[in-house]
Amino acid sequence: MNKIEKAINHLLNQNNEANIYCSYSKHYDKETLEMFKMNGVAIRALKEKQKRENGCEYCKNNKSLYFDSNNHNSNLREVYIEDDGNMTVIPYLYENTEMVQMKINYCPICGKKLI
Numbered sequence: 001m002n003k004i005e006k007a008i009n010h011l012l013n014q015n016n017e018a019n020i021y022c023s024y025s026k027h028y029d030k031e032t033l034e035m036f037k038m039n040g041v042a043i044r045a046l047k048e049k050q051k052r053e054n055g056c057e058y059c060k061n062n063k064s065l066y067f068d069s070n071n072h073n074s075n076l077r078e079v080y081i082e083d084d085g086n087m088t089v090i091p092y093l094y095e096n097t098e099m100v101q102m103k104i105n106y107c108p109i110c111g112k113k114l115i
Contacts, residue, residue, distance in 0.1 A: 004046050004049060007042075007046055008043055008046050011043050012043065014035070019036075052110055052112050055107065055112040056107060056109050056112070058080075058081055058107060058109045059081050059114060062080055062083065064078050064079065064080045065079045065109070066079040067079075075092055076090070076091055076092070077090045077092050078090045081104070081114070084115075085104060085105070086101045086102065086103055087102050087108075103115070
């Protein structure tokens with residue numbers, strides 16, 4: 001279990017314990033309700049961070065961000081992210097046109113840090 005999973009579990013346990021206590025006492029005070037709300041915000045943020053760190057199909061599997069097999073819509077043939085954090089842009093072959101690679105720090109789809 002990584003740190004994010006531990007933090008999520010801790011917050012969920014904290015909510016469960018407070019919920020059990022409050023249901024026995026039949027009283028939910030303002031502070032407890034605020035804690036539930038803040039824990040919910042923190043849990044959602046941690047889950048988003050965890051999802052971002054896992055990556056998406058584009059940055060994990062080198063799936064094309066853009067692919068045009070027939071040259072109908074642009075001068076670009078394909079755009080994809082490589083394992084080393086380069087984004088590769090392949091144009092349709094015209095005179096004096098070459099493939100372009102540029103270093104990117106984050107996946108443009110999910111925001112995962114690439115390097």
